[in-house]
Amino acid sequence: MSSPMTPGIAAARLPSETVETNFADLHEPLAPHEAAVAADRCYFCHDAPCMTACPTSIDIPLFIRQISTGTPEAAAKTIFDQNILGGMCARVCPTEELCEQACVRETAEGKPVEIGRLQRYATDTLMAKQSHPYERAATTGKRVAVVGAGPAGLACAHRLAMLGHDVVIYDAMPKAGGLNEYGIAAYKSTDAFAAREVSWLLGVGGINIENGMRLGQNLSLDTLKDENDAVFLAVGLGGVNALRVSGEDLDGVSNAVDFIKELRQSSDLSSLPVGRDVVVIGGGMTAVDAAVQSKLLGAQNVTIAYRRGQDGMSASQYEQDLASSKGVRLMFNLQPVAVHGDGAVREMEFEYTTDDGTGLKGTGEKIRIAADQVFKAIGQTLDTDGGLEISGRKIAVSGAGRTSAQGIWAGGDCASGGDDLTVTAVAEGRDAAMDIHATLMGGN
Amino acid sequence: MADLTTNFLGITSPNPFWLASAPPTDKEYNVRRAFEAGWGGVVWKTLGAEGPPVVNVNGPRYGAIYGADRRLLGLNNIELITDRDLQTNLDEITRVKADYPDRAVIVSIMVPCEEDAWKAILPKVAATGADGIELNFGCPHGMAERGMGSAVGQVPEYIQMVTEWCKKYYDKPVIVKLTPNITDIRNPAQAAKAGGADAVSLINTINSITSVDLDAMAPQPTIDGKGTHGGYCGPAVKPIAMNMVAEIARDPRTHGLPISGIGGVTTWRDAAEFMALGCGNVQVCTAAMTYGFKVVQEMISGLSQWMDEKGYKSTSEFIGMAVPNVTDWQYLNLNYVAKAKISQDDCIKCGRCYAACEDTSHQAIAMSEDRTFTVKDEECVACNLCVDVCPIENCITMEPMSPGEVDPRTGKVVEDAYANWTTHPNNPASVAAE
Numbered sequence A: 001m002s003s004p005m006t007p008g009i010a011a012a013r014l015p016s017e018t019v020e021t022n023f024a025d026l027h028e029p030l031a032p033h034e035a036a037v038a039a040d041r042c043y044f045c046h047d048a049p050c051m052t053a054c055p056t057s058i059d060i061p062l063f064i065r066q067i068s069t070g071t072p073e074a075a076a077k078t079i080f081d082q083n084i085l086g087g088m089c090a091r092v093c094p095t096e097e098l099c100e101q102a103c104v105r106e107t108a109e110g111k112p113v114e115i116g117r118l119q120r121y122a123t124d125t126l127m128a129k130q131s132h133p134y135e136r137a138a139t140t141g142k143r144v145a146v147v148g149a150g151p152a153g154l155a156c157a158h159r160l161a162m163l164g165h166d167v168v169i170y171d172a173m174p175k176a177g178g179l180n181e182y183g184i185a186a187y188k189s190t191d192a193f194a195a196r197e198v199s200w201l202l203g204v205g206g207i208n209i210e211n212g213m214r215l216g217q218n219l220s221l222d223t224l225k226d227e228n229d230a231v232f233l234a235v236g237l238g239g240v241n242a243l244r245v246s247g248e249d250l251d252g253v254s255n256a257v258d259f260i261k262e263l264r265q266s267s268d269l270s271s272l273p274v275g276r277d278v279v280v281i282g283g284g285m286t287a288v289d290a291a292v293q294s295k296l297l298g299a300q301n302v303t304i305a306y307r308r309g310q311d312g313m314s315a316s317q318y319e320q321d322l323a324s325s326k327g328v329r330l331m332f333n334l335q336p337v338a339v340h341g342d343g344a345v346r347e348m349e350f351e352y353t354t355d356d357g358t359g360l361k362g363t364g365e366k367i368r369i370a371a372d373q374v375f376k377a378i379g380q381t382l383d384t385d386g387g388l389e390i391s392g393r394k395i396a397v398s399g400a401g402r403t404s405a406q407g408i409w410a411g412g413d414c415a416s417g418g419d420d421l422t423v424t425a426v427a428e429g430r431d432a433a434m435d436i437h438a439t440l441m442g443g444n
Numbered sequence B: 001m002a003d004l005t006t007n008f009l010g011i012t013s014p015n016p017f018w019l020a021s022a023p024p025t026d027k028e029y030n031v032r033r034a035f036e037a038g039w040g041g042v043v044w045k046t047l048g049a050e051g052p053p054v055v056n057v058n059g060p061r062y063g064a065i066y067g068a069d070r071r072l073l074g075l076n077n078i079e080l081i082t083d084r085d086l087q088t089n090l091d092e093i094t095r096v097k098a099d100y101p102d103r104a105v106i107v108s109i110m111v112p113c114e115e116d117a118w119k120a121i122l123p124k125v126a127a128t129g130a131d132g133i134e135l136n137f138g139c140p141h142g143m144a145e146r147g148m149g150s151a152v153g154q155v156p157e158y159i160q161m162v163t164e165w166c167k168k169y170y171d172k173p174v175i176v177k178l179t180p181n182i183t184d185i186r187n188p189a190q191a192a193k194a195g196g197a198d199a200v201s202l203i204n205t206i207n208s209i210t211s212v213d214l215d216a217m218a219p220q221p222t223i224d225g226k227g228t229h230g231g232y233c234g235p236a237v238k239p240i241a242m243n244m245v246a247e248i249a250r251d252p253r254t255h256g257l258p259i260s261g262i263g264g265v266t267t268w269r270d271a272a273e274f275m276a277l278g279c280g281n282v283q284v285c286t287a288a289m290t291y292g293f294k295v296v297q298e299m300i301s302g303l304s305q306w307m308d309e310k311g312y313k314s315t316s317e318f319i320g321m322a323v324p325n326v327t328d329w330q331y332l333n334l335n336y337v338a339k340a341k342i343s344q345d346d347c348i349k350c351g352r353c354y355a356a357c358e359d360t361s362h363q364a365i366a367m368s369e370d371r372t373f374t375v376k377d378e379e380c381v382a383c384n385l386c387v388d389v390c391p392i393e394n395c396i397t398m399e400p401m402s403p404g405e406v407d408p409r410t411g412k413v414v415e416d417a418y419a420n421w422t423t424h425p426n427n428p429a430s431v432a433a434e
Helices: A016-022 A032-040 A049-053 A060-068 A072-082 A086-092 A104-109 A115-128 A151-162 A193-204 A221-227 A256-265 A285-297 A317-325 A422-441 B028-037 B086-099 B115-126 B156-169 B186-194 B235-250 B268-276 B286-291 B293-310 B352-360 B385-389
Strands: A143-147 A166-171 A207-211 A230-233 A253-255 A277-281 A301-305 A329-331 A334-342 A344-355 A360-370 A373-376 A408-410 B006-008 B011-013 B017-019 B041-047 B062-066 B072-077 B104-109 B132-136 B174-177 B199-202 B206-208 B211-213 B218-220 B230-233 B259-262 B279-284 B338-342 B365-367 B373-375 B396-400
Touching: A016 A285, A032 A060, A032 A115, A049 A060, A060 A072, A060 A115, A072 A086, A072 A115, A086 A115, A086 A193, A086 A422, A115 A193, A143 A151, A143 A221, A151 A166, A151 A193, A151 A207, A151 A230, A151 A422, A193 A207, A221 A230, A230 A422, A253 A256, A256 A285, A256 A373, A277 A285, A277 A360, A285 A301, A285 A317, A285 A373, A301 A360, A317 A329, A334 A360, A344 A373, A408 A422, B006 B279, B011 B104, B017 B293, B028 B041, B028 B086, B028 B293, B041 B086, B062 B211, B072 B235, B072 B286, B086 B104, B086 B115, B104 B115, B115 B156, B132 B156, B156 B174, B156 B186, B186 B199, B186 B235, B199 B235, B230 B235, B235 B259, B235 B268, B259 B268, B268 B279, B268 B293, B279 B286, B279 B293, B286 B293, B338 B373, B338 B385, B352 B365, B352 B385, B385 B396
Parallel strands: A143 A166, A143 A230, A166 A207, A230 A408, A253 A373, A277 A301, A277 A373, A301 A329, B017 B041, B017 B279, B041 B104, B104 B132, B132 B174, B174 B199, B199 B259, B259 B279
Antiparallel strands: A334 A344, A344 A360, B006 B011, B062 B072, B072 B230, B206 B230, B211 B218, B338 B396, B365 B373
């Protein structure tokens, strides 16, 4: 048994019970009484700001009222009508920047209605009944290929299947779910929720998933286009940006997304090795997820180093506070200069930066931080464009996900626009499905 | 600090908060606890005639209406009068009154509508040393089926007759408790006065079914599959009670008749409102049943603070002060014009005022792209619905227009002079102002 102070990268830094507790649900589900009290606070606003703030436009006042009148199943239906992944979104949405930020009680009291937790209460209630709430329309005979079984692909496939189309989802990974399954901090999706949600979603029927199919390798866009009436690309961002500094290939330097992926698939977290001194480079959600989870596994010192100032971080204030509360040190205006070590990383060297309005500049002052594990979280990139037009390093789309090629739509992180959130991916998948449907059925 | 000592019918109590005749006052044990908690007086739970006592159901006796966060807003009950032996009650009343000479102890009585029945029980009650009696002409369930309670209270002639018997056989104050289950409360009040009552107390509970069990398809409380109507009380009945109190207080036939106010008194403010409408004191039940006897401490401190702030040295200084301002609709000033005003600083942009006005009233609130809500004076009739639905107190106010200004809704100049419906040209029965 090692401890947080064991040098190098080591497993079992904390007793397994402690790790288990650390990775329990970040937010306990609401009990029925708690849900009633929380729902009671909703004012049932007219043209509610929370609803406007929701990328999937869930009718939040209505579903909360349905909870408060004792019909959480009806509430869940209201949610799923707009967002079939409402269960996952209830767990991972940055509600503090979306619906709850817009809540008038945030204005009035600084304490918004707990919309995210109420959404989880409703969706958990319905999903626990194992009843898939939608029935497919009569089959249309149309066939649509969806590439990528992440939030955008699943949302698109579900809506298409509901409308009577036959859908095949091709996914590169062994399990469906995309970032819900392989990304996202484990404490936000406990008890294999991502997998359970996929299997519940497939309950609508009409959707087949083929795993291990990667676009550009064993899957060709041209073939897909030929064999289907439409194609929806939701391949996400498979590539990872490099640091481009010396020592990047030392042992102990890896991509944060790979660490998270491994962590999410681990059946025994206490056996997962983690460094004593972990440095995470980046300022987004992936950086926070990697840092916090390193800490929860027992790393003694975890630092997030971000090249810009705090206000430039794309991780929300809530996520930053979460990291701080778990003991992660947040450092700003640090850009990586070199990775030092002999075989394995020992130190990260940074240069301080300033931004006087003309762009980020190094100040010349350097700092070294002890590190036996470094996670790179400085952004992901599209790894296959299928020969489509590109905009801002993503597949260019217009309207409801239409790409430059007729018959091919795209959505989620791989497509231009959007905030790279689960909830925006769902909205894009759903809207593309409606556009595909309208296009395919236009002649009828 | 204000002196809360109250003199009601010559009965003094350290404060105007009495416990109403009900389960909290059924036993010596409870009443002693109530007095220790600070209650000014009690009306002992209704005694019946000598002999085998009544029996109560052994299933649920209460039903409830909830507000936000499951706050109890209304309670209904199907409990009858005391189901304990008469002599036990009398002995307990005697002991309690002896130990608490400064508190008011009133005995509620309900016996059959026969002179002998009243003649028999009144000397026994007098012997307890209690300060007075209250005639229970109000209970709407159970006892009414046996010709007592509200069955008496609904017939003014019976009220007068029984009151007369009581004044004949009992020499301390007689309070007549009225039922609200009647079309015009002024008639039974007048009958009580004609019978010589020293005061009336009101309201007793309102006939009600609080809820229906949709699985059992039966009203609640449900006893072995069946339910019955019960007496409704608690905060929900306060507006009904206050109107009835005010009707009696301002009726020339009963004006000045002492009133003990009952019906949903939950806070010091409720008590002050009842008293402003002419009540010499108030009786409380549901608040105590919901929160326990300690709740009286807030009533005492709150009323004291308010009286100090207003400069009232004793309760008698404000009792009845609102009565002259209760009038008939026809005398309301039709020349008074107000407009809603929304404070943008206080507005949290929930839009409830907009939804209420746009969907159900006068389309007098505008909503901008950025959710700024403003009143359209040319449409606003000052109905107050926006104020009532706004979650923020004082965010929307009704601002009176000044005489000489032009009401943009009607295009007419706001007049300084008072004018009501009786002289309005649209009134076919109007009398032209000379």
